[in-house]
Amino acid sequence: MIIADLFQTLIWIVLAGLAIGSGVAMVVQRNPLYAAISLIGVFISFAGFYLLLGAPFIAAVQVIVYAGAIMVLVVFVIMLLNVEEEVRKPLRLKFLIPAAIFGAAILFAQAAFIIYSVGASPVRVPNADAANSQIGLTKSIGTGLFTDYLLPFEITSILILMAIVGAITLARRPTVLLLVEEDYDGKKHVERRTLKIDNI
Amino acid sequence: MFDTNNPLLIAGAQFLGIFLAFNAVLVLTAYLSLVERRVLAVMQGRLGPNRVGWFGLLQPLADGIKFIFKEDIAPDKATKFIYILAPFIAIISALMTLIVYPFGPVVTLPFSETFFGAPVTFPMTVARMDVALLYVLAVTSVGVYAIALAGWSSNSKYSLMGGLRSAAQMISYELSLGLSLIGVILMSGTLDLFSIAEQQGGWFGMKWNIFFQPLGFFVYLISAIAETNRVPFDLPEAETELVAGFHTEYSAMKFALFFIAEYVNMTTVSMLAATLFLGGFQGPFVAEFPILGPFYFVAKVFFFLFLYIWLRGTLPRFRFDQLMNFGWKFLLPVALLNIILTATIAVFFYSR
Amino acid sequence: MTPQLSWYLALSAVMFTIGVAGVILKRNAISMFMCIELMLNSVNLTFVAFSSFFNNLNGQLFVFIVMAVAAAEAAVGLGIIIALFRNRESLDVDDANLLKL
Amino acid sequence: MTNHWLSLIVAAPLIGAVINWLVGRRVRSEAFIGFVACASIGVSTVIAFILAFTDNNGAGAALFSEPARPVMSHLWTWMEVGNFRADVGFAMDRLSGIYVCFVTFVGLLIHIFATGYMHGDKSYYRFFAYLNLFMFMMLTLVLGDNLLLMFVGWEGVGLCSYLLIGYYVDRKEAGDAAKKAFIANRVGDWGVILGIMFVFFITAAAGAPSISFFEKTDLTNLVGNQVPAMTNAFATIATMAVDPFTINALIAGGLTSAAILLFIGATGKSAQIPLFVWLPDAMAGPTPVSALIHAATMVTAGVYMIVRCSELYVRAPTAMAIIAVIGAATALLAATIGLAQNDIKKVLAYSTVSQLGYMMLACGVGAFSAAIFHVMTHAFFKALLFLGSGSVIHGMHHEQDMRRMGGLKKYMPITFATMLTGWLAISGIPIFAGFWSKDEILYKTFSTQSNSFGLILWFVGLCTAVITAIYMTRLMVMTFWGTERFAEAHAGGQGDEAHAQAFADKKTTAHDAQTATIDDRQHHSPDEHVGAATSHASHQVHAVHDEHDDEDAHEHHGLAHGQKPHESPLVMTLPLIILAVLSVFGGLLGAPYALSLGAIDNPFHHTLEPVIAHEPNFVGGAANGADDAHGSPATTETHSAPVSANEHEGVPHGEGATAAHTPEEIFTERVLAGVSILLAAFGIGLGWTYFQRRPLAQMPRLLENKYYVDEIYDATIIEPIKDGSRVGLWRILDVGVIDGIVNGVGTVAREAGNGARQLQPGFVRSYAAIILLGALLVIGYFAAALAR
Incomplete structure (x- = not known):
């Protein structure tokens, strides 16, 4: 079992390294497509974490939804719009620099404090018994979703419906109106007018 | 003597299974390409490759050697990293699904009682997962990146067009593909592919889901062909329009990876179809002679593979708008209808 | 020594911070969008970790719902990005500072 | 007793005004407009007289019912807030009955006169719409059954006065005069509205909050529903003690305060010192307006209000004294100014002010019935004089300057004859109406015991009477006798x-x-009517020039060379004749016991007696025999025992009054009457002898310039206000303080916005940063909470 534990830890470290590395890369990269690929790496490593945590269903859904759907859309949009690399621009809001320093200081202080507090906390967290857990299985999640969480589930479905309608409205092609006018001579003037999303 | 629950032993066994499965499938795909060429040739009234080896049986080997030794050319303006990454994503995502397919029923290792003191039984699948079906969908969905990124990174108009088309097409048809499976899931009540295959063992091994889910099968079949970018949905690599689509700029082994990935995808999709709708390894006498299971399974897979080749030889290509209209306005509603029908019937007749 | 809950929490905090930094530093709308997704994911990780360590299902159910919301957000967000690009010919959010499209 | 025909008296002129305004302006037929106007007033007149004099439905005539009960018509409750209630309802008791009768009747005559006078006017319909509207407002004032409705009429007549003075909209002086009248009246009106509030608070303090003149019980409204009961405000006031004159009483809002505040309104409306200056200027309006509004009706509203509130005034002797002094002073002042005016209408205007001063004097000494009597007779003879002057002006082609008249009796015999009666009436020659009323006021002033300076007031009144006779004689002499000066070119003529x-x-x-x-x-x-003195064509259509x-x-302007004055048409002379008859005989209604040699005993006085109040501590004297109709048990202790007995036994008031005629009083009255007749004759004689010889005599410049009152007002009030407004209010307060505050608020908001703008630059990333800061704060809070 020690070997298995060690193996698990090793995998964890590898995944964590992948996640953090990809995350940093995502922020650092100025090419959006690289950033997107880095983010996919993060998602996949997160899926690995979920597997380690005994949540295969969530892991699968993570890949399907994030990697398979959302990021595909993002990549698609990046390719469609042929997004350029970010150009460095002079910083326009100078006050952000001290704000950032201040925020970072606070963040570090809080992190240190929280780590200290957790270390001092008498609460002991049980180890995950991922191998024998029934929690992450499809059946338990399905039962939970359709009993206790039925209302949130349905609300989510309505939210998605709204998102579909909204996305279609936002992205649909501009409607072209043909305005036909007749002057005194009976001559017709046709004017094409584009009805854009922002004109609606 | 050996602790059968030793995780190292299990891991070793799984590695062995993965090795076997991968190699089997790779060999299968290699010869699938030969079969395709021969069958197409027959359909078109010509001979096909028959020079290398007996009946051309060594042709795939020759192809492989050619791929390996060809010069690997990359476009100068390509985005190198992604350009190289894309074929690997393709082949990885294609092969990764193999581990969850049930190749056969639960079997007992021959002579295991003699060696281990107790009969060692195991299902003929590499990894039996609770969420196997989702796993398949997840991994195949990652495959989109391979085509999209390949198209984008090549820095070529044809490639980009192919990549974009491919991405759009795969997103669209993945939807109806996933929905078509829900009928089966509703009937079986599990996502575990092995369990799904096991449940189809009644009726003398002929209680296949296709009899209960003809609509789902129909939708799945069409979406699967589209997912694998095969004729008549091969728009991403439409020769007549885009030279070779997303892999125009690829050559040598990188092209070979795409090529292999496509055939592996064909195979895995066929395996899924066989498992979900045609009973997988189930068939007459499987209960009595479990060893028959893999043969039944391979036979069913070959049936689907032949179907692919058949279609390629028969049907013309869709236009892109036809493709989209068909996917969104026909397949998706039909899949939804199938779900509703199945759910309704399930509520009335299967309510436990 | 198996991974502890605190490891997951720390990792998730780091990822969240990376996401926050990305949102603030990035000017590209799509990059910002991706950073937000990253933040959502790091929160998901804590949910699942808690769920697993406390043997409680609710965390995973929550993650499921978060994912659904993220998908909806992606649909609308990308639609907005496309509309933005159509109007501005740029994805730089600093170019879209008129508080209207 | 409810009689809703009463409301029609008020409503008919309104209907006429509306018809004239909406229909008349399109019909543009003078016959139609004149008919509508006169008919609406005619309806009011007929109904008013029926209600006042006939025994309608057995309920008794308003003027003669015993015991005195008002005819009431409750329309609806106007407003009801807390325990404050004001109705829209009308009531005709003996006081308002008399008022309504002469208002409608004189109004009718003036309307008829105006149809002739305004003939050919461009805005004929407008004039009559205004005039009808004025009648509506005046009748609302008189018939309104509570103070607030009366105030509506009060304001309404002010408005109509404004509209009619400024009727010639293209003349600046008319507009200025209208504004002057309006503003002077507004100054008085704040007093009225405060007075109304005081009355309400006083009655509320006494436990019966009300501003109604009458007690309302057993009334039905138009649809036959029972009207909620209402107490009589002045009955409540009648239960109160006499208000002493102390500063505290004034400040705390005692009866004296209310009385003085209401009187301030009366000084505005009735043109008393210090607010009389608007009335002479108001002659810029058409002459019928001057006759109707500024002689006969509106200006007497102040007198009406004081008499109506007599119950209040008799309990505020200080206010009474003030009224008496101001009335006497106004009478003398206006009379002396009138002596020096050359504009025929101005003379009459100052005469009106002077006569109003008489009325106020009467009110001030407690002779309310005498005041009302004088109002009525004055309405007859002053309307006559104004209409006569209008006729003269008409005949002289809008020449108003008396220096360009003279010898008109030959050309305008009817006008001359009628004005002669008016002259004699106002001068106080016996038999004529003015004599009776003026003499009674003088007698009451002489015999008053309500203040200690009655003799002085009487002497002032007497002087005024003499001066009145002199300036009226001057007017008549300059106009009708002497040489015909209209033919001469005369510089400096005033005119239209x-x-x-x-x-x-x-x-x-x-x-x-x-x-x-x-x-x-x-x-x-x-040039028209040249030599057409006998033309009586009433509706002659004049050719356009x-x-x-x-x-x-x-x-x-005026008569061109060779032109002759002409007599006015019948529509104008007929009202003159009727008014002349009234001026001659109208006074007999109020002939006192003493002067009629016991034949009649002042029926006017006896009619009014039940509705006016008497001073609670006023024992003896002619006015005391009768008790008022509102007498309540609380007041009886201040009355003499026999009076209380009279009241309880229900003895008719007349008997009680007759019993008061002691031989001494009769003798005094007769002596005083003789004195005033002698003085009137002396005045006429003086005027005749002096002005017959020197009709164009230069009068004292001080008088001619009206004591420089306007100039004094300009210098002491108007200019300081202007300067104060310009410098203090505009430059300092408005620009400096108010604009400063506004601009300061704006600057603060702008600067704050400038600061806050930095937080909302439109850059998404800065929003994200701010959100992050907020999140950090929240985390910090929870971390701190965790640490505890």
């Missing part, structure tokens, strides 16, 4: 500016539309 304007325009421009509007307003051309008018255009 509109007429001059017409000529000026005609001189410079042809007959275009603009000129035509002015032509339409003036009603005859200079012909071309030869241009050569007749000259800088002065």
Whole structure:
């Protein structure tokens, strides 16, 4: 079992390294497509974490939804719009620099404090018994979703419906109106007018 | 003597299974390409490759050697990293699904009682997962990146067009593909592919889901062909329009990876179809002679593979708008209808 | 020594911070969008970790719902990005500072 | 007793006004407009007289029912807030009955006169709509059954006065005069409205909050529902003690305060010192307006209000004294000014002010019935005089300056005859109406015991009477006797500016539309009626000016060379004749016991007796025999025992009054009457002998310039206010303080916005940063909470 534990830890470290590395890369990269690929790496490593945590269903859904759907859309949009690399621009809001320093200081202080507090906390967290857990299985999640969480589930479905309608409205092609006018001579003037999303 | 629950032993066994499965499938795909060429040739009234080896049986080997030794050319303006990454994503995502397919029923290792003191039984699948079906969908969905990124990174108009088309097409048809499976899931009540295959063992091994889910099968079949970018949905690599689509700029082994990935995808999709709708390894006498299971399974897979080749030889290509209209306005509603029908019937007749 | 809950929490905090930094530093709308997704994911990780360590299902159910919301957000967000690009010919959010499209 | 015909008296002129305004302006037929106007007033007049004099439905005539009960018509409750209630309801008791009768009747006559006088005017319909509206407002004032409705009428007549003074909208002086009248009246009106509030608070403090004049019980409204009961405010006030004159009483809002505040309103409306200055200027309006509003009706509203609130005033002796002094002073002042005026209408205007002073004097000494009597007789003879002067002006082609008249009796015999009666009436010659009323006021002033300076007041009144006789004689002499000065060119003539304007325009421009509007307003051309003194064609259609008018255009107006004055048409002379008859005989209604040699005992006085109050501590004297109708048990202790007995036994008031005629009083009255007759004769004689010889005598400049009152007001009030407004309010307060505050608020908001703008630059990333800071704060809070 020690070997298995060690193996698990090793995998964890590898995944964590992948996640953090990809995350940093995502922020650092100025090419959006690289950033997107880095983010996919993060998602996949997160899926690995979920597997380690005994949540295969969530892991699968993570890949399907994030990697398979959302990021595909993002990549698609990046390719469609042929997004350029970010150009460095002079910083326009100078006050952000001290704000950032201040925020970072606070963040570090809080992190240190929280780590200290957790270390001092008498609460002991049980180890995950991922191998024998029934929690992450499809059946338990399905039962939970359709009993206790039925209302949130349905609300989510309505939210998605709204998102579909909204996305279609936002992205649909501009409607072209043909305005036909007749002057005194009976001559017709046709004017094409584009009805854009922002004109609606 | 050996602790059968030793995780190292299990891991070793799984590695062995993965090795076997991968190699089997790779060999299968290699010869699938030969079969395709021969069958197409027959359909078109010509001979096909028959020079290398007996009946051309060594042709795939020759192809492989050619791929390996060809010069690997990359476009100068390509985005190198992604350009190289894309074929690997393709082949990885294609092969990764193999581990969850049930190749056969639960079997007992021959002579295991003699060696281990107790009969060692195991299902003929590499990894039996609770969420196997989702796993398949997840991994195949990652495959989109391979085509999209390949198209984008090549820095070529044809490639980009192919990549974009491919991405759009795969997103669209993945939807109806996933929905078509829900009928089966509703009937079986599990996502575990092995369990799904096991449940189809009644009726003398002929209680296949296709009899209960003809609509789902129909939708799945069409979406699967589209997912694998095969004729008549091969728009991403439409020769007549885009030279070779997303892999125009690829050559040598990188092209070979795409090529292999496509055939592996064909195979895995066929395996899924066989498992979900045609009973997988189930068939007459499987209960009595479990060893028959893999043969039944391979036979069913070959049936689907032949179907692919058949279609390629028969049907013309869709236009892109036809493709989209068909996917969104026909397949998706039909899949939804199938779900509703199945759910309704399930509520009335299967309510436990 | 198996991974502890605190490891997951720390990792998730780091990822969240990376996401926050990305949102603030990035000017590209799509990059910002991706950073937000990253933040959502790091929160998901804590949910699942808690769920697993406390043997409680609710965390995973929550993650499921978060994912659904993220998908909806992606649909609308990308639609907005496309509309933005159509109007501005740029994805730089600093170019879209008129508080209207 | 409810009688809703009463409301029609008020409503009929309103209907007439509306018809004239909406229909008349389109019909543009003078016959139609005149008919509507006169008919609406005629309806009011007929109903008023029926209600006042006949025994309608057995309920008793308003003037003669025993015991005195008002005819009431409750329409609806206007407003009801807390325990404050004001109704829209009308009531005719003996006081308002008398008022309504002479208002409607004189109003009718003036309307008829005006149809002739305003003939040919461009805005004929407008004039009559205004005039009808005025009648509506005046009747609302008189018939309104509570203080607030009375105030509506009060304001309404002010408005109509404004509209009618400024009727000639293209004349600046008319507009100025209208504004002056309006503003002077507003100054008084704040007093009225505060007074109403005081009355309400006083009655509320006494436990019966009300501003109603009458007690309302057993009334039904228009649809037959029972009207909620209402107490009589003045019955409540009658239970109160006499208000002493202390500063505290004034400040705390005692009866004296209320009385003085209401009287401030009366000084505005009735043109008393210090607010009398508007009335002479108001002569800029058409002459019928002057007759109707500024002589007969509206200006007497102040007197009406004081008499109506007599119950209040008799308990505020200080206020009474103030009224008496101000009335006497006004009478003398106005009379002396009138002595020096050359404009015929101005003379009459000051005469009106003077006579109003008499009325106020009467009120001030507690002779309320005498005041009302004088109001009525004054309405007859002053309306007569004004209409007569209107007739003269008409005949003289809008010449108003008496220095350009003279010898008119030959040309205008009817006007002369009627004005003669008016002259004699106002001068106080026996038999004529003015004698009775003026004499009674003088007698009451002489015999008053309500203040200690009655003799002084009487002497002032007597002087005024003499001066009145002198200036009226001057007016008559300058106008009707002597040489015919209208034929001479006379520099400095005053006249109708509109007429001059017409000529000026005609001189410079042809007959275009603009000129035509002015032509339409003036009603005859200079040359028409030449030698047509006997023309009585009432509806003669005058031709629009012909071309030869241009050569007749000259800088002065009035009669052109060779023109002769002419007598006015029948529609104008007929009212004169009727009013003349009334001026002669109307006074007999109020002939006192002493002077009628016991034949009649002042029926007017006895009619009014039940509705006016008497001073609670006023024992003895002619006025005391009768008790008021509102007498309540609380007041009886201040009355003498026999009076209380009278009241309880229900003895008719007349008997009680008759019993009060002691031989001494009769003798005093007769002596005083003799004195005043002698003085009147002396005044007439003096005026006759002096002005017969020197009709154009230069009068003292001080008087001619009206004691420089306007100039003093300008210097002491108007200019300081202007300067204060310009410097203090505008430059300092408005620009400095108010604009400063506003601009300061704006600057603060702008600067704050500038600061806050930095937080909302439109850059998404800065929003994200701010959100992050907020999140950090929240985390910090929870971390701190965790640490505890």
